Structure formats: structure tokens, C-alpha cells
Amino acid sequence: MASKIITYDELKANSTKDSLYILLHEKGPLSFSQWECAGLLMSRPTVYNVTKFLDEHPGGDEVILAEAGKDATEAFEDVGHSDEARALLPDMLVGEFEKGGELKVKTAGKTSVSQSAAVNTAVQQGSNLMYFVPLGLLGAYFAWRYYSNGSL
Numbered sequence: 755m756a757s758k759i760i761t762y763d764e765l766k767a768n769s770t771k772d773s774l775y776i777l778l779h780e781k782g783p784l785s786f787s788q789w790e791c792a793g794l795l796m797s798r799p800t801v802y803n804v805t806k807f808l809d810e811h812p813g814g815d816e817v818i819l820a821e822a823g824k825d826a827t828e829a830f831e832d833v834g835h836s837d838e839a840r841a842l843l844p845d846m847l848v849g850e851f852e853k854g855g856e857l858k859v860k861t862a863g864k865t866s867v868s869q870s871a872a873v874n875t876a877v878q879q880g881s882n883l884m885y886f887v888p889l890g891l892l893g894a895y896f897a898w899r900y901y902s903n904g905s906l
């Protein structure tokens with residue numbers, strides 16, 4: 755099926771209440787857990803026109819507006835939208851997002867990327883501690899045995 759290609763500029767140009775496009779990675783015919791395993795390889799970045807739906811959205815218009823000009827996939831999936839919610843998407847379809855446009859979306863959202871990098875570093879440091887604390891205790895134990903044997 756030939757699909758319209760939406761550029762990053764078009765996505766940005768439609769980021770108000772009067773005209774709002776949302777970028778979502780369409781998961782295709784797989785169920786969510788299968789899609790999660792297959793990761794982004796199986797999904798296609800797709801643009802939807804949600805302008806008319808904004809007032810009807812059970813989660814309110816602000817949460818969707820906050821995703822304007824960004825990749826809304828994570829926000830959309832985090833909510834755990836029902837199959838009924840997903841079934842509404844085809845009627846709002848505008849087209850496929852331009853290849854490489856995602857890079858621009860990622861650059862535009864740099865702060866959140868660096869924030870998650872900071873979280874990753876913190877988690878990594880936390881798991882390093884998990885190794886160092888027991889190793890340190892073991893070392894202290896042997897040092898104690900060595901010195902206490904020596905003094906006997």
C-alpha cells in the first residue's frame with residue numbers, strides 16, 4: 755500500500771490543538787509482548803492526525819498535546835492502551851514518518867535522552883556496589899584472620 759511520507763517539519767508544523775499530529779511506532783499484527791521482543795525492528799514509525807480526537811480522549815487533551823513533535827510511543831504504551839484504543843488509530847492515519855526523521859526527533863528530545871543516560875549510569879554504579887561491598891567484606895575477613903593468626 756503506497757503511503758504518504760510525513761517529514762519532521764510537517765510533524766513539527768502540526769503540533770497545536772488546532773492541528774495535531776502524533777508519531778507512534780506501529781506494532782503491526784503482533785501482540786504487544788511479541789512486539790516488545792522483536793523491538794523496533796518490527797515496528798514502523800507512523801503519523802496520526804489526532805486533532806478531532808483530542809476532545810474525546812478519555813485521558814484528556816493535555817497528555818497528547820505534551821507529545822507533539824515527539825515520538826509518543828513510550829507515553830502511549832506506558833498507559834497500557836486497550837485494543838479498543840488501538841482500533842481507533844487506523845482512522846487517524848496520515849502516513850509513514852520519513853526515514854531518518856527519527857534522528858531529528860531524538861536530537862530534539864536531547865534532555866530526556868541525557869536524563870535516561872544519567873539514570874543508566876546511576877543504576878550501573880548501584881550494581882557495581884553490589885559486587886564491591888561483598889568483595890570488600892571478604893577481604894576484611896581474610897585480613898582479620900591473617901592478623902589474628904599472626905598474633906597467636
Ligand code: HEM
Pocket residue numbers: 776802804811812813814817818821826829830833834835836837838839840842843846
Ligand atoms: C492517537 C493516540 C491515542 C488514542 C487513540 C488514545 C485512546 C485512548 C482510549 C480509548 C482510552 C480509554 C482507555 C483504553 O481504552 O485504553 C485512553 C486512555 C488514556 N490515555 Fe490515551 N490515546 C492516545 C494517545 C495517548 C497519549 C499520547 C497519551 C500520553 C500519555 C495518552 C494517555 C492516556 C491516559 C493517561 C489514559 C487513561 C485515562 C484514565 O483512565 O483516566 N493517550 N486513551
